[in-house]
Amino acid sequence: MASSLKYTLHHYGEENELQRLGVWEVDIADKSKYWIIYIHGGAWRDPRIKHESFAPSIDAVLADDPDPNTHRSNSTINRTAAFASLDYRLSPHPDFPQDPATTPPAQYPGVRHPDHLDDVPAALAFLQRRYGFGVRYVLVGHSAGACMALQLLGTAPLPASSSDGLSDDDDNDDDGKPHLILPQAIVCFEGIYDFAGLNARFDGAYAGFMSGAFGNPEDWNAAAPVTLTGNYRDRWQGGGKDESGGGDGDGGGGNRVALLAWSPDDTLVDEPEVDAMARRLGADGVAGVVVMKDLEGDHDEIWEKGDGVARMMRVVFGKLV
Numbered sequence: 001m002a003s004s005l006k007y008t009l010h011h012y013g014e015e016n017e018l019q020r021l022g023v024w025e026v027d028i029a030d031k032s033k034y035w036i037i038y039i040h041g042g043a044w045r046d047p048r049i050k051h052e053s054f055a056p057s058i059d060a061v062l063a064d065d066p067d068p069n070t071h072r073s074n075s076t077i078n079r080t081a082a083f084a085s086l087d088y089r090l091s092p093h094p095d096f097p098q099d100p101a102t103t104p105p106a107q108y109p110g111v112r113h114p115d116h117l118d119d120v121p122a123a124l125a126f127l128q129r130r131y132g133f134g135v136r137y138v139l140v141g142h143s144a145g146a147c148m149a150l151q152l153l154g155t156a157p158l159p160a161s162s163s164d165g166l167s168d169d170d171d172n173d174d175d176g177k178p179h180l181i182l183p184q185a186i187v188c189f190e191g192i193y194d195f196a197g198l199n200a201r202f203d204g205a206y207a208g209f210m211s212g213a214f215g216n217p218e219d220w221n222a223a224a225p226v227t228l229t230g231n232y233r234d235r236w237q238g239g240g241k242d243e244s245g246g247g248d249g250d251g252g253g254g255n256r257v258a259l260l261a262w263s264p265d266d267t268l269v270d271e272p273e274v275d276a277m278a279r280r281l282g283a284d285g286v287a288g289v290v291v292m293k294d295l296e297g298d299h300d301e302i303w304e305k306g307d308g309v310a311r312m313m314r315v316v317f318g319k320l321v
């Protein structure tokens, strides 16, 4: 059980209480092992979904080892250094109103894009500074969290600008943001990728939370993973002729993997969403894209149960050499 692992709560920001994350240690001393880091969903606003919601998935990964005494060398848990799960600042939710006049600012969910997204590199850079795992992590996102994982890659500084040959004398890049090493692999399930397209297919039912998070519909395409400008391969996989991917000088880029997964039982996010994202990554020349459309259970059931997450991890670790 996740409760059998050493758990630490960290605060990576001071503006809001949600700028916090949980770490469940497995074997952090072994630097050959991977961190599995989760970004929860909840339409950028649901105050009921927090970082602890990763616990059933951790349980499922722990249970996904047929012989816990010997730890099959290729089982996910035997290749895992730690699990982490991020909270991030939220937008207001109409069903859970809070009065900004009487709520302490650190408890008020009052942000809009790009504030939710800015918390992700802040949290990851915090973990990288503290635990030093570099590129060796799998970034996992559900729904809005899957969207943020892709936004992170699609808007990352181009590798050339972050390795300009000048030695940095602090922890920040030239743009003043914390220096972040992008993940070896990402896993996105039931993700929201094309805001306008998804909202249109659901007859405008999602305009409320999309406007709450991203403002006017005219501004959605610039933020959405399917329609944002920039090239995922250039930003995440180093671009150029480097067939091994990486190439950012941050220590063993190696093979990069992007798993996009979806359940036909999902009543909130439909199949064209994952197809559009896979097409976009293909068009950008991203290597290592895997699409898996046989998850089971509705939108939130997948993380509520966790075994689907364990299966996705098995697929990804099978691709990581």
Ligand SMILES: Nc1ccccc1C(=O)C[C@H](N)C(=O)O
Pocket: 041, 042, 043, 045, 046, 093, 143, 144, 192, 206, 209, 268, 269
């Ligand atoms: N992830 C989603 C995807 C599509 C539509 C809704 C959601 C939600 O999460 C709704 C959330 N429970 C809310 O009340 O804000």
